[in-house]
Amino acid sequence: MFDSASISSGKTDFIAESSDDKPPQRAETVHELLARLGGDMEEIDRVKKVYPMKISSHFLALIQEKGDPIWKQAVPSAEELSDFRNVADPLSEGRDTKVPGLIHRYPDRVLLMVSSKCAMYCRFCTRKRSVGRVEQTPMQQIFQGIDYIRGHPEVRDVLLSGGDPLLRSNRELDIILRELRSIPHVEIIRIGSRVPSVMPERVTPRLVKVLKKYHPLYMNLHFEHPREINPDSERALKLLADAGIPLGSQTVLLRGINDDPEVMKELMQKLVKNRVRPYYIYLCDLVKGVEHFRTTLQAGFDVICHLQGHTSGLCVPHLIIDSPGGGKIPILPPDYLLATDEEKAVISNYKGEVYEYPNPRI
Ligand SMILES: *Cc1c(COP(=O)(O)O)cnc(C)c1O
Numbered sequence: 001m002f003d004s005a006s007i008s009s010g011k012t013d014f015i016a017e018s019s020d021d022k023p024p025q026r027a028e029t030v031h032e033l034l035a036r037l038g039g040d041m042e043e044i045d046r047v048k049k050v051y052p053m054k055i056s057s058h059f060l061a062l063i064q065e066k067g068d069p070i071w072k073q074a075v076p077s078a079e080e081l082s083d084f085r086n087v088a089d090p091l092s093e094g095r096d097t098k099v100p101g102l103i104h105r106y107p108d109r110v111l112l113m114v115s116s117k118c119a120m121y122c123r124f125c126t127r128k129r130s131v132g133r134v135e136q137t138p139m140q141q142i143f144q145g146i147d148y149i150r151g152h153p154e155v156r157d158v159l160l161s162g163g164d165p166l167l168r169s170n171r172e173l174d175i176i177l178r179e180l181r182s183i184p185h186v187e188i189i190r191i192g193s194r195v196p197s198v199m200p201e202r203v204t205p206r207l208v209k210v211l212k213k214y215h216p217l218y219m220n221l222h223f224e225h226p227r228e229i230n231p232d233s234e235r236a237l238k239l240l241a242d243a244g245i246p247l248g249s250q251t252v253l254l255r256g257i258n259d260d261p262e263v264m265k266e267l268m269q270k271l272v273k274n275r276v277r278p279y280y281i282y283l284c285d286l287v288k289g290v291e292h293f294r295t296t297l298q299a300g301f302d303v304i305c306h307l308q309g310h311t312s313g314l315c316v317p318h319l320i321i322d323s324p325g326g327g328k329i330p331i332l333p334p335d336y337l338l339a340t341d342e343e344k345a346v347i348s349n350y351k352g353e354v355y356e357y358p359n360p361r362i
């Protein structure tokens with residue numbers, strides 16, 4: 001039911017893409033809705049000339065009022081244009097790109113971009129400079145990436161990313177996954193996707209039937225706010241989990257959206273309840289146009305300390321800073337390890353009670 005045809009015909013009725021010369025028929029609906037909620041249409045139009053805008057009907061329906069955490073993720077804001085500090089490609093992904101769309105930064109795993117499209121363009125996106133601006137990634141380019149992997153036996157883990165891989169048709173995904181699985185040294189395949197949050201109806205029994213042929217297949221899903229867990233996304237998560245796909249989550253710590261430790265705890269608990277294991281919380285990258293979403297590192301520590309010990313360890317992800325060109329760096333709050341010397345470590349638990357852990361006598 002949900003092959004590429006229905007993505008390009010059925011779904012675009014509900015979304016507004018700034019790249020189109022003539023907006024699709026129901027684009028007015030998006031505008032009308034944003035205007036009704038008090039959106040400044042002149043501002044929105046000005047920003048979307050610079051950074052693409054697309055809001056899925058599902059996400060649009062989650063907005064309760066102007067400026068709420070759902071709105072902020074989806075609706076262009078003039079603040080995107082007044083960021084003179086950051087650069088477009090802070091992670092220097094260009095440097096590790098071996099063939100177009102393939103990033104080989106770590107010893108045993110690669111990132112393969114299989115889609116330039118997303119179901120929605122998040123205003124805080126790290127790949128703001130690239131996603132949603134060009135035609136869909138050609139299959140020919142993806143095959144080049146797969147050839148690179150075939151020629152590099154050290155690659156045992158392939159991450160499919162983009163854009164969003166689930167914006168490819170079931171048939172295209174089937175072909176990509178089949179090709180990857182034909183490579184003996186590829187042990188695991190991972191798919192990164194925001195679709196269960198922004199376009200849960202894309203997760204169908206037919207999609208899942210394709211995915212489950214290629215185990216061990218993991219998925220890392222992108223959620224930002226507890227309201228993104230609702231009956232529609234829960235149905236999608238159930239389909240994926242029931243297919244035996246281990247689900248993880250990635251979340252970016254965003255000012256005014258989820259930088260309240262209680263909000264983040266609720267999100268983590270809701271994910272775990274739906275068989276999604278929180279994997280990473282990222283500090284916001286230094287990407288041009290997202291400065292207004294950034295938080296301090298201390299805000300990240302506050303979130304982790306509010307989780308660790310206070311709720312199931314399953315709900316506690318790693319806190320990560322993606323360093324410019326140097327990859328992901330885990331940052332542990334300093335609260336737990338107070339001091340070390342030759343004899344001992346001085347440690348503290350989540351309640352602030354202090355303990356000593358002596359070194360072994362050699
Ligand atoms: C994030 C990322 C990976 C995967 O990292 P893990 O820590 O293994 O999840 C691989 N390659 C690139 C380029 C990445 O950015």
Ligand code: SF4
Nearest residue numbers: 118121122125163194
């Ligand atoms: S879904 Fe991911 S890649 Fe796409 S716009 Fe949102 S953050 Fe960026």
